[in-house]
Amino acid sequence: KHSSPAQSEFYQAVEEVLDSLEPVLETSDRYQQESIIQRIVEPERQIMFRVPWVDDNGRIQVNKGYRIEFNSALGPYKGGLRFHPSVNASIIKFLGFEQIFKNALTGLPIGGGKGGANFNPKGRSDGEIMRFCQSFMTELYRHIGPNTDVPAGDIGVGAREIGYMFGQYKRLTGRYEGVLTGKSLLWGGSLVRKEATGYGAVYFAEYMLEARNETLKGKKCLISGAGNVAIYAMEKLYQLGAIPVSCSDSRGTIYHEKGIDLDLLKELKEVRRKSLEEYLQTHSDAQYIPVSDYPADGNAVWRLKADAAFPCATQNELSGEDAQALLANGCTVVSEGANMPSTQAAVDAFIAAKIAYGPGKAANAGGVATSQLEMAQNASMQSWTFEQVDNRLKEIMKNIFNAANDTAIEYGQPGNLVLGANIAGFKRVAEAMIEQGAV
Ligand code: NDP
Known part of the structure; x- marks a missing residue:
């Protein structure tokens, strides 16, 4: 080390992977x-x-x-x-x-x-x-x-x-x-690719909750980020009856207790490429917290009270102190749309608290999986319907959850999806490398 x-x-x-192994x-x-x-x-x-x-x-x-x-x-x-x-x-x-x-x-x-x-x-x-x-x-x-x-x-x-x-x-x-994948639908792109990472992170949360006889319905959810992953995580949360109450960009955080206005967010970020601060021009009842007012040891998003958290911005955006605040506020589900958004201290806190914690490499794999479906459609000169791709995405997220969950049980740490995902992923790659010899 x-x-x-x-x-x-x-x-x-x-280090995280090697510890799990x-x-x-x-x-x-x-x-x-x-x-x-x-x-x-x-x-x-x-x-x-x-x-x-x-x-x-x-x-x-x-x-x-x-x-x-x-x-x-x-x-x-x-x-x-x-x-x-x-x-x-x-x-x-x-x-x-x-x-x-x-x-x-x-x-x-x-x-x-x-x-x-x-x-x-x-x-x-x-x-x-x-x-x-x-x-x-x-x-x-x-x-x-x-x-x-x-x-x-x-x-x-x-x-x-x-x-x-x-x-x-x-x-x-x-x-x-x-x-390339993520192409326009006019010339070779796949339906659902744009939505896939966000939708997938929410499906993953739903599968984690299903194993605990719960659902996302009615849950207040914190989302960080306001880009591709964050927007489509929110869209799926609304479809499942949950309420996304926050989003953020590199300049600040929006908290809107009655639920984020998704149409406005898409207009601001996908069309006009504006700062989130403009959200207040339409919704004066929302709160804007600029980065200058963030706590010194973390991120304002995670200090808000909610039942679930979806980090969808960037690496190391959720500190150990943020994790403690989430837990103290009663958050029981964390599903990572971003890559490595939680610091090691935060990951340790989630695992020790035994909440439903889906690490990015499992929870956000829906994006790359759907990219592979785009490759398959391109190679066979076909295009599949929205439902076909979405059903495949759901099935893949379910399989990923099962692989991580079953592996965690097999290695004596039920519920530890970090360990489960790292070991399950590693073994598949390692076996292939062994069969292919010293390359
Ligand atoms: P976008 O560029 O669409 O959005 C990123 C969002 O995060 C923006 O709101 C951006 O704010 C904010 N952000 C980025 N960097 C920082 C930072 N350093 N501090 C604060 N806020 C920041 O990217 P995506 O939504 O595609 O990606 C988000 C995360 O999801 C990344 O970790 C990415 O690796 C991961 N991911 C993405 C996949 C995909 O399919 N797109 C697949 C799997 C994982 P601002 O605009 O102000 O910079």
Whole structure:
């Protein structure tokens, strides 16, 4: 273990997985003999590149681009691209590492990868976004393909960015193929892909509750984030009779006790790309808490009172103190739409309290699973109905819950879905690696 690693997020993710694997590694030395741990923490390939582009003032800007092809034991590398100023090698590496186990848990034939750039899309014109995306793809295209590596969206990368990147890929290669997922429904996208991560995190919460003879109906829910995952988590919560009462962005939190106005939120974030503060112009009964008023040891969202929490913004957005506040306020369900939103102290608190806690690599796997369904539709030149895809998504989330839950029971820690998800995902990848030899 490292006390102050340079790649802190990556080590945080690795330590969590390795801690979970202790009972597996203690009872059998098979994985040690095959050097599985040494191999699995080392990416198969990391690509880092310059992304030069011209801004609206005619100046050349430069960003750092990344693609990490972490593990291909189970299939082509699959994982999103993140465009955010905080992106660095550690963040892409932690996301790629988590993606291996998440993808394994879906039961689908996909390996783990991730990528992105330290580009800040905020305040950039459509033309600037397009030129950035084209430059990014001008390097990335040589590393990806429908049977090798199939990127998707993540923070800062939605349908608009996927469109610009797809256009450039097609122009450079002359091939119209399923090389990216999250595409527009007009040209190769899959129904339900946009909704899948948020819907999936809510389905996962519902399955955790079902095992405890409860449902989400009537529950007050805290949501962080106001992007793709947060919006569709809220949509599904409303459909199931729950009440989402909060959302947040990088500048502040909205608390609206009677329930977030989802149509307004979509208009503000999906169409006009505005700050959440504008929500108050329509709803003066809502409360806005700017980041400057957040508690020093955490995030204002998690200090509100509710029955359930859905972190859907970013990594380490829920501290140990936040977890204690949630528990003290009677929160009994946490389902993670974001990747690694809870710090290790928060995770430990949820597990010790034995609440229904679904870690991101299980609870948010619906997004990548539906991306694989998009690949399957592209490869067979078909498009499935909304119901077909949604039913597959539900079935996959149910299978993921069962795999994590059954594995936790098998290893003597019933209800510990962190342990269950890590072990179940690891075993599938490790067995495939062993069968494929020293690669
Ligand atoms: P979006 O870019 O659509 O939305 C991200 C939201 O989180 C925005 O509201 C953003 O606010 C907020 N946010 C981002 N970074 C920070 C930060 N450092 N501090 C505070 N708020 C922040 O991204 P997604 O909804 O797609 O992704 C959200 C999370 O879900 C990420 O962890 C992602 O890895 C994970 N995820 C996404 C999947 C997908 O299918 N999209 C699949 C699986 C996981 P602002 O706009 O002000 O920056």
